Amino acid sequence: MTTPPTRTAAVICALALAACSKSEPMPPSDGGGGGAGGASGMTCQEIRLCVLEGPCADEGCVQACAQRGSPAAQTAFEALRACTVQACPTVSDVNCACGEQCQAGGSCLQQADVCLGTVQMDDVCDSLCA
Numbered sequence: 001m002t003t004p005p006t007r008t009a010a011v012i013c014a015l016a017l018a019a020c021s022k023s024e025p026m027p028p029s030d031g032g033g034g035g036a037g038g039a040s041g042m043t044c045q046e047i048r049l050c051v052l053e054g055p056c057a058d059e060g061c062v063q064a065c066a067q068r069g070s071p072a073a074q075t076a077f078e079a080l081r082a083c084t085v086q087a088c089p090t091v092s093d094v095n096c097a098c099g100e101q102c103q104a105g106g107s108c109l110q111q112a113d114v115c116l117g118t119v120q121m122d123d124v125c126d127s128l129c130a
């Protein structure tokens with residue numbers, strides 16, 4: 001028996017919310033970023049996900065995420081962060097960040113594109129902001 005698409009989507013969303021309910025990111029056990037970043041550090045997109053999925057509750061959490069990125073990723077993330085805080089009280093304000101980084105008319109769309117790099121799917125805009 002197949003599950004209706006809307007029910008499946010609701011279950012996936014519920015699981016994703018439960019998995020992202022902590023306010024501090026978990027440091028990688030191998031000291032690297034894992035995922036696409038590998039041993040050279042997290043990508044900008046992985047830093048962005050670390051900050052917004054938590055969401056980070058304070059500057060220390062944001063810095064912990066950023067420090068796990070490669071130098072290029074940190075630079076791209078800081079540009080995106082600087083743009084986002086122009087309109088949002090904190091970079092981890094998910095609703096505000098979604099508006100600035102993902103929605104038409106957002107002031108940080110270019111910086112978000114740079115952060116994505118060659119990634120085709122934006123997990124922040126397509127999942128967290130949907």
